Amino acid sequence: MDRRRIEENIFKGLMIVSTIALCLILVLIVAAITFKGLPSMRLSMITQTPKGGFYLGKEGGILNAILGSIYLAGGATILALFLALPVVLYLNLYARRNGSIVRLVRFCLDVLWGIPSIVYGAFGFTIMLFFGLRASLLGGIITVALLILPIMCRAMDEVFSMVPRGLLEASYAVGATRWETALKVVVRQGLPGMITAVLIAFGRGIGDAASVIFTAGFSDAVPNSLFRPAATLPLAIFFQLGTPFPQVQNRAYASAFILTMIILFISITTRIVSRKYTRHIIK
Numbered sequence: 001m002d003r004r005r006i007e008e009n010i011f012k013g014l015m016i017v018s019t020i021a022l023c024l025i026l027v028l029i030v031a032a033i034t035f036k037g038l039p040s041m042r043l044s045m046i047t048q049t050p051k052g053g054f055y056l057g058k059e060g061g062i063l064n065a066i067l068g069s070i071y072l073a074g075g076a077t078i079l080a081l082f083l084a085l086p087v088v089l090y091l092n093l094y095a096r097r098n099g100s101i102v103r104l105v106r107f108c109l110d111v112l113w114g115i116p117s118i119v120y121g122a123f124g125f126t127i128m129l130f131f132g133l134r135a136s137l138l139g140g141i142i143t144v145a146l147l148i149l150p151i152m153c154r155a156m157d158e159v160f161s162m163v164p165r166g167l168l169e170a171s172y173a174v175g176a177t178r179w180e181t182a183l184k185v186v187v188r189q190g191l192p193g194m195i196t197a198v199l200i201a202f203g204r205g206i207g208d209a210a211s212v213i214f215t216a217g218f219s220d221a222v223p224n225s226l227f228r229p230a231a232t233l234p235l236a237i238f239f240q241l242g243t244p245f246p247q248v249q250n251r252a253y254a255s256a257f258i259l260t261m262i263i264l265f266i267s268i269t270t271r272i273v274s275r276k277y278t279r280h281i282i283k
Contacts, residue, residue: 140216
């Protein structure tokens with residue numbers, strides 16, 4: 001058999017094995033969470049806040065953590081989007097293509113992406129101490145926004161950089177300004193990719209615990225103000241697994257199941273919305 005044919009078959013086999021392993025890992029994770037979490041699922045888990053003695057196996061639920069996670073991750077994603085979009089548009093429309101400033105900004109974003117989330121939590125905690133702030137939903141939103149900002153920027157940057165240059169030149173040729181080109185051409189062409197970037201950022205934000213343990217705090221009540229502590233699902237899972245009671249530990253798996261279902265729902269919704277706007281894309 002030809003040597004190149006052998007190499008191709010080997011690498012094709014490795015790719016198939018890797019794909020199967022990846023899918024198998026996902027199935028095992030979901031199956032383990034479902035198997036251990038569903039028996040502890042009750043309607044009260046998603047409709048009630050923790051009652052007295054909840055962490056000792058008493059009544060109550062994790063409504064505080066569900067809403068707290070959505071508030072925190074949603075607020076952080078919106079804040080990060082407002083910060084990321086101007087940066088990415090500047091890199092792709094206003095700055096000199098592949099110039100030193102563009103390379104520097106992208107390098108900084110790559111470094112920020114690799115910083116552990118606990119470092120962001122420590123940084124946010126330091127800033128809060130400097131300004132005399134307590135752990136609160138606002139502190140968690142700002143910290144998580146800083147955490148997901150480089151992720152969103154780099155994902156959107158890759159999408160916008162693939163917009164055909166001919167479209168930009170055509171837009172300039174009919175008299176459009178750079179700002180009009182950015183909003184009506186680049187953003188519209190990159191909208192499905194932007195939605196995916198927001199999804200990735202939201203998923204990272206709602207599933208992170210290290211960055212909010214010092215900045216958002218934890219509360220058994222649903223936050224009714226930006227300046228009140230807020231519970232999150234990752235921290236709820238952490239605290240429940242840390243108890244010596246099997247019943248409460250099983251609730252942690254139920255909490256993990258709920259978190260997984262939230263992310264799955266958002267993923268499916270995002271795919272549907274993304275397909276709707278894909279028809280505007282020029283390939």
